[in-house]
Amino acid sequence: DQQVKQNSPSLSVQEGRISILNCDYTNSMFDYFLWYKKYPAEGPTFLISISSIKDKNEDGRFTVFLNKSAKHLSLHIVPSQPGDSAVYFCAARPNFGNEKLTFGTGTRLTIIP
Amino acid sequence: ETGVTQSPTHLIKTRGQQVTLRCSSQSGHNTVSWYQQALGQGPQFIFQYYREEENGRGNFPPRFSGLQFPNYSSELNVNALELDDSALYLCASSFPRQGVNTEAFFGQGTRLTVV
Numbered sequence: 001d002q003q004v005k006q007n008s009p010s011l012s013v014q015e016g017r018i019s020i021l022n023c024d025y026t027n028s029m030f031d032y033f034l035w036y037k038k039y040p041a042e043g044p045t046f047l048i049s050i051s052s053i054k055d056k057n058e059d060g061r062f063t064v065f066l067n068k069s070a071k072h073l074s075l076h077i078v079p080s081q082p083g084d085s086a087v088y089f090c091a092a093r094p095n096f097g098n099e100k101l102t103f104g105t106g107t108r109l110t111i112i113p
Numbered sequence: 114e115t116g117v118t119q120s121p122t123h124l125i126k127t128r129g130q131q132v133t134l135r136c137s138s139q140s141g142h143n144t145v146s147w148y149q150q151a152l153g154q155g156p157q158f159i160f161q162y163y164r165e166e167e168n169g170r171g172n173f174p175p176r177f178s179g180l181q182f183p184n185y186s187s188e189l190n191v192n193a194l195e196l197d198d199s200a201l202y203l204c205a206s207s208f209p210r211q212g213v214n215t216e217a218f219f220g221q222g223t224r225l226t227v228v
Contacts, residue, residue: 004155032214043117043203043219044156051214089155099144099207099217100169103155 003027004092006104014112019077021107023090026071030102031095035064035075038087038106047088048075051095077109085111117206117220125226126194134189134223136204144168145187146217147179148203156203162187163209191225199227 005024013019023033031052036044050057050064050073057064063076077084090104118137126132138145144163148156158171162181176192185206191198201224205217 006155034216036219041221043119043205043221046216046218049214049216091155095214099146099205099209099215100158100161100171101146101148101156101205101217102158103148105153105155 001026002105003030004090004102004104006088006090006107008107009105010108010110012110012112013080015082016079019075019080019084019109019111021075021077021088021090021109023073023075023104024071025073025092027092027102028071029094030092032093033064033066033073034091034101035062036089036091036103037084038089044089080109080111082111082113085109117204117218119202119204119220119223121223122221123224123226125228128194128196128227130194131190131192132194132225134191134202134204134225136187136189136206136220138185138187138204138206139218142206142208142218143185144207144209145181145185146205146207147187147189148205149173150201150203150222151197152200159189194227196227199225201225 034049035047038044087106091101146161147159150156160170165181201222204220207217
């Protein structure tokens with residue numbers, strides 16, 4: 001049972017344009033959501049997070065939107081840069097203290113120069 | 114401040130053997146979690162250690178076991194290796210605090226191949 005789903009295995013975006021990565025979840029206990037970025041031969045690197053008390057969190061070029069009623073979140077990267085080419089994982093867990101993360105299967109983002 | 118380090122980076126074992134993977138947590142972090150990432154999948158939670166005690170376990174058989182040491186470093190042991198155990202094993206450390214959301218920091222992983 002895949003509780004966190006990333007339905008797009010891959011995405012290609014022109015440099016300078018907006019990249020939108022989507023994630024859906026089914027577990028109502030999830031209250032805290034994170035995006036990780038992974039380059040080949042490296043571990044996942046934390047990118048940005050959002051708590052269920054918010055519907056938007058922004059950090060520089062990265063913005064995460066959360067729609068609790070739809071159990072959907074998205075990561076927007078604008079403008080996209082070649083260094084953003086990586087696999088992006090959406091992860092979720094209950095709020096506070098419980099550090100077990102449930103991950104999606106990832107979306108491979110390729111930025112075309 | 115040192116990050117999360119894992120050793121070895123790559124390992125090849127034969128089916129039926131036993132393996133030990135090691136993880137040094139980030140300075141100041143008292144919680145270590147282990148994940149298995151199979152090819153084309155997201156990381157799957159194996160178990161977590163908090164102050165040397167197991168603090169949660171995913172859907173993995175008992176032949177997956179672990180330890181956490183007083184310095185908060187950790188080991189993952191897998192007995193009776195199977196071909197399906199071939200994967201990237203990731204260690205993540207964190208410092209959970211009551212009422213505060215914190216993120217986990219990952220090491221670079223150990224690529225285990227079982228032949």
